[in-house]
Amino acid sequence: MSVFKAAAVQMRSGTSPERNAIDMERLVRDAVAQGATYIQTPEMTGALLRDKEARAALFVAEDRDIIVATARKLASELGIFLHIGSTAILRADGKIANRALLFSPEGKTLASYDKIHMFDVDLDNGESWRESAAYEPGAQAVVSEVNGAKLGFAVCYDLRFPQLFRSEALAGAEILSVPAAFTRQTGEAHWHVLLRARAIENGAFVVAAAQGGLHEDGRETYGHSLIVDPWGRVLAEADHNEPGVVVAEIDPSQSAAARRKIPNLKNAREFSVKLASGDVNLKGAAS
Numbered sequence: 001m002s003v004f005k006a007a008a009v010q011m012r013s014g015t016s017p018e019r020n021a022i023d024m025e026r027l028v029r030d031a032v033a034q035g036a037t038y039i040q041t042p043e044m045t046g047a048l049l050r051d052k053e054a055r056a057a058l059f060v061a062e063d064r065d066i067i068v069a070t071a072r073k074l075a076s077e078l079g080i081f082l083h084i085g086s087t088a089i090l091r092a093d094g095k096i097a098n099r100a101l102l103f104s105p106e107g108k109t110l111a112s113y114d115k116i117h118m119f120d121v122d123l124d125n126g127e128s129w130r131e132s133a134a135y136e137p138g139a140q141a142v143v144s145e146v147n148g149a150k151l152g153f154a155v156c157y158d159l160r161f162p163q164l165f166r167s168e169a170l171a172g173a174e175i176l177s178v179p180a181a182f183t184r185q186t187g188e189a190h191w192h193v194l195l196r197a198r199a200i201e202n203g204a205f206v207v208a209a210a211q212g213g214l215h216e217d218g219r220e221t222y223g224h225s226l227i228v229d230p231w232g233r234v235l236a237e238a239d240h241n242e243p244g245v246v247v248a249e250i251d252p253s254q255s256a257a258a259r260r261k262i263p264n265l266k267n268a269r270e271f272s273v274k275l276a277s278g279d280v281n282l283k284g285a286a287s
Contacts, residue, residue, distance in 0.1 A: 007036035008209035008225040046087035076107030085179020095136035113153035114138025156180040169202035174255035181211040187222020200232040203258035212241030230258035
């Protein structure tokens with residue numbers, strides 16, 4: 001496995017997929033100019049909009065989606081692995097998926113992942129979200145390959161479910177992806193600590209491209225795209241919420257080195273939880 005440069009693209013996606021595709025292309029080209037061969041965009045690269053009727057009119061099937069078409073073209077033209085952190089895709093059954101897609105340097109689709117955990121929360125100051133009202137959750141974790149290294153997929157709220165990342169690490173993932181549109185409120189509280197924790201506990205790089213700033217639909221996202229190494233060190237950060245690119249070197253051998261030092265993936269054991277009413281058997285981290 002060779003050393004390569006990864007980039008996290010920070011965006012402020014609006015309600016127009018066409019405008020967002022233009023912004024994405026500009027930032028991807030910027031990342032390539034900085035030497036990146038694996039480039040990740042944030043969650044909902046294609047559009048961020050709350051209006052249900054607008055979503056129904058705007059989101060289309062994968063083979064008609066402008067973000068997919070633009071990404072495929074860029075990957076082939078620039079000879080890169082381009083990871084669309086996610087975009088809304090109309091499924092054959094009429095439901096909408098929050099879908100991540102990875103394109104090869106030949107422009108082929110290497111992998112797709114539908115976000116598993118839906119952001120259904122009630123935050124302070126009346127901020128409330130019901131992602132499950134708009135999107136159909138996925139049911140399968142995905143591990144693919146970029147530049148000879150294994151890449152595990154996740155999207156935003158998935159970050160709060162460590163079992164997903166542990167399963168991908170046990171499947172060999174040396175890089176974990178967390179493209180996101182974290183709210184400002186939750187980002188300020190938890191973004192850095194959760195990303196560094198996922199890196200440390202799995203001995204893996206974490207690449208997290210984020211949305212940032214005040215969006216056309218009124219939401220505010222945190223930004224601060226990060227790349228973290230397997231020891232939990234922040235290698236690169238967009239220390240703001242403005243659109244931009246951060247780049248860092250990925251050496252997959254560092255993942256193996258971290259796992260040799262602290263072999264928690266191997267040391268995990270099955271266990272049960274003892275309650276007054278009796279034992280409850282759970283699947284441990286080793287399963």
